[in-house]
Amino acid sequence: MSVARWLTPGLALACVVAIFAACLLGSTPLPPDRVFAAFLGGADAGDRLVVWTIRFPRALAAFLVGAALGLSGAALQGLLRNPLAEPGVLGVSATASLAATFSLYYGLVAFSPWILPLAAITGALAATALLALAAIRTRSVVTLILIGVGLSSFAGALMSLLLNIAPNPFSLSDMISWMLGSVANRSFDEIILALPFLIAGSAILLATRRGLSALTLGEEAASGVGLNLRNQRIFTVLGAGLATGASVALAGAIGFVGIVAPLLVRPFVNHDPARSLIPSALLAGLILVIADIGVRIIPTTNELKLGVVAALLGAPVFVWIAMQRRAAYD
Amino acid sequence: MTKLTATNLTLKVKDATLVEAASLGLVPGEFIALLGPNGAGKTSLIRAMLGLEYPTDGHASLNDEDTRRLNPIERARSIAYLPQTRPLAWPNTVRDVVSLGRFSHGAALGRLKPADSDAVDRAIAACDIKHLADRNADTLSGGELARMHCARAFAAEAPLLIADEPIAALDPRHQFRILDLIADYVKQGGGALVVLHDIQLAARYASRLIWMKDGHIVADGPPAETLTAQRLQDIYGIRATVKDLKIEMAGPV
Numbered sequence: 001m002s003v004a005r006w007l008t009p010g011l012a013l014a015c016v017v018a019i020f021a022a023c024l025l026g027s028t029p030l031p032p033d034r035v036f037a038a039f040l041g042g043a044d045a046g047d048r049l050v051v052w053t054i055r056f057p058r059a060l061a062a063f064l065v066g067a068a069l070g071l072s073g074a075a076l077q078g079l080l081r082n083p084l085a086e087p088g089v090l091g092v093s094a095t096a097s098l099a100a101t102f103s104l105y106y107g108l109v110a111f112s113p114w115i116l117p118l119a120a121i122t123g124a125l126a127a128t129a130l131l132a133l134a135a136i137r138t139r140s141v142v143t144l145i146l147i148g149v150g151l152s153s154f155a156g157a158l159m160s161l162l163l164n165i166a167p168n169p170f171s172l173s174d175m176i177s178w179m180l181g182s183v184a185n186r187s188f189d190e191i192i193l194a195l196p197f198l199i200a201g202s203a204i205l206l207a208t209r210r211g212l213s214a215l216t217l218g219e220e221a222a223s224g225v226g227l228n229l230r231n232q233r234i235f236t237v238l239g240a241g242l243a244t245g246a247s248v249a250l251a252g253a254i255g256f257v258g259i260v261a262p263l264l265v266r267p268f269v270n271h272d273p274a275r276s277l278i279p280s281a282l283l284a285g286l287i288l289v290i291a292d293i294g295v296r297i298i299p300t301t302n303e304l305k306l307g308v309v310a311a312l313l314g315a316p317v318f319v320w321i322a323m324q325r326r327a328a329y330d
Numbered sequence: 331m332t333k334l335t336a337t338n339l340t341l342k343v344k345d346a347t348l349v350e351a352a353s354l355g356l357v358p359g360e361f362i363a364l365l366g367p368n369g370a371g372k373t374s375l376i377r378a379m380l381g382l383e384y385p386t387d388g389h390a391s392l393n394d395e396d397t398r399r400l401n402p403i404e405r406a407r408s409i410a411y412l413p414q415t416r417p418l419a420w421p422n423t424v425r426d427v428v429s430l431g432r433f434s435h436g437a438a439l440g441r442l443k444p445a446d447s448d449a450v451d452r453a454i455a456a457c458d459i460k461h462l463a464d465r466n467a468d469t470l471s472g473g474e475l476a477r478m479h480c481a482r483a484f485a486a487e488a489p490l491l492i493a494d495e496p497i498a499a500l501d502p503r504h505q506f507r508i509l510d511l512i513a514d515y516v517k518q519g520g521g522a523l524v525v526l527h528d529i530q531l532a533a534r535y536a537s538r539l540i541w542m543k544d545g546h547i548v549a550d551g552p553p554a555e556t557l558t559a560q561r562l563q564d565i566y567g568i569r570a571t572v573k574d575l576k577i578e579m580a581g582p583v
Contacts, residue, residue, distance in 0.1 A: 213438070217418065225433040270440070
C-alpha cells in the first residue's frame with residue numbers, strides 16, 4: 001500500500017515540477033535559474049514578463065482546468081456509479097461553453113466580467129441537473145451516455161445557430177476555441193474570475209465525498225447505511241456544475257481528462273470513489289499542464305488546441321473502457 | 331428497547347394498492363420471516379416501514395418517532411437494512427464494503443476510527459470471511475458475496491435487522507449458513523425481519539411468520555400456529571400437506 005500512501009503527495013510534487021517546467025519551455029527557453037529569479041521578483045524585466053504574464057498564468061490555468069475536470073469526473077462517476085461519466089462526454093462542458101459563447105456574443109459580458117463565468121456555470125448546472133434527473137429515471141448506463149451525446153450535439157448545433165444569427169458577427173476561430181478548448185493567452189484576471197466558483201465547487205465535492213463510497217452499494221443499500229440520497233445528488237450535481245462551469249469559463253470545453261485521470265487512479269485507492277477525488281484532480285491537472293507544454297513546443301503552423309490533444313489521448317481510453325464493460329453492468 | 335412498528339400502513343402507487351392496512355411490530359429477540367408470493371407487497375412493506383416510501387395512510391415508527399421524519403443516519407444506527415443484492419459499482423475490497431456498514435457512525439473508508447475498525451473486524455470474523463478481507467469483491471462467489479453483505483449489515487451493530495431475500499440464489503449449504511448467522515445475531519439480542527421464499531427454512535428458523543397476500547397481512551404468529559396446508563393453498567396456490575412443520579408439496583392447485 002506504499003504506492004497509495006505516496007500517490008497524493010507524489011502527484012502534487014509532479015504538478016509543481018510540471019508547472020515550473022512549463023515556465024522554462026517555450027519559443028525561447030529560459031534556464032531554471034532565470035525562472036527562479038523571475039518568480040522571486042529578481043531577474044530582468046523581460047524574464048519577469050514572460051514568466052508572470054505569459055507562461056505561469058497559462059500553466060496555472062491548464063492545471064486548474066484539469067483539476068476541476070478530474071475532480072468533477074471522479075465525483076460524477078461515483079454518483080452515477082459509472083466509469084464513463086465525465087463532464088465532456090455527458091455534454092456538460094458543451095452546454096457550459098454554449099452559454100458562455102452566448103453571453104459573449106450577445107454583449108452581456110459588457111455589463112460585468114462576472115457574467116462570463118456565471119453563464120458557463122449556469123449552462124453546466126442546467127446540463128448536470130438534467131443528467132441527474134435522467135439518472136434517477138433510468139438505470140441504464142447506455143441511455144445516460146446517449147443523453148449526454150444528444151446534449152453535446154444539441155449544444156453544438158445551437159452554437160452553429162449562434163454563429164449565423166448573433167448580432168455581433170464573430171469568427172469561426174472564436175467558436176472553435178470555445179468548442180475545442182484552449183488556455184492560450186490566459187491571464188491572472190481570467191483565473192481570478194473563475195477561481196471563486198472553482199473553489200466553491202471543489203469544496204462541495206470534497207465535503208460530500210464520503211457519500212460516494214456508500215453509493216458503491218447501489219442507491220437502495222446506500223440509503224440503508226444512512227446516506228441522504230437526495231442531498232448527495234444535489235451537492236454532487238452542484239459541485240460538479242460549479243467546478244466544470246468555472247473550467248469552461250477559463251478554457252472552453254475540454255473533454256476526456258475527467259475520464260482518464262480517475263481510471264488511472266482508481267486501482268491505487270481500492271476503487272473507492274471518495275478516495276479517488278483528490279488524486280484524480282491532481283493527475284488531470286498534471287495531464288493538462290503537460291499536454292499544454294506539448295501544444296506550445298510542437299512545431300505546427302497553427303497552434304494545436306489543448307482540447308484536441310486531450311481528446312486524442314482520452315477518446316481512445318473512453319472506447320477502451322466501454323469495450324471492457326461487461327453487459328451485466330448495463 | 332428499540333421497537334419498529336407499522337400501524338395500518340397503506341401504500342398506493344397510482345391505482346395500484348401495494349400494501350393495505352398492515353400492522354406489525356419488530357423488537358430485539360424476535361426472528362420474523364415475512365412470507366408471501368411474488369408481488370404480495372413484502373418489499374413495499376419493509377421500504378415503507380423504513381421510511382423509504384411515503385405511506386398513503388397509516389404510519390411506521392421507530393420508538394414512537396415517525397420513520398419518515400427520521401434522519402437517515404439515526405435510522406441506520408437502529409436498523410441495518412439488507413436490500414435485494416445488486417452488483418457493486420466498483421470492485422472494492424471486501425473489508426471496504428463491510429466498512430460501509432459503519433457509514434452512519436461517520437466512518438470514512440481508508441481511515442476508520444478504532445471503534446469502527448473493531449466493529450468491522452467482529453463482523454468479518456462472525457461471518458467467517460477473514461480470509462477474503464483483502465480480496466476484491468468482484469472475485470467472490472455468490473455465497474461469499476452473501477456473507478460479505480451480512481457482515482456489512484452486522485458491522486453497523488444496530489439492534490434491528492431487515493433483510494430482503496438474503497438467501498435468494500444461494501445453494502442449500504449457504505442458505506443454512508446465512509440463516510445461522512442471522513439466528514446468532516438474534517440470539518445475541520438483535521431483532522430480525524427477513525423476507526424469505528423458502529417456507530421450510532422460514533418455519534425452522536423464525537420465531538414468527540408473517541404471511542402476506544395481495545398487500546394484506548393474512549396471518550401473523552409462530553410457525554406451529556400459522557403454517558397449515560390450508561394457508562399454503564390460500565397464499566401460494568399450492569397443494570401440500572403439513573406435519574410437524576414438515577411440508578410435502580404436491581403441486582399447484
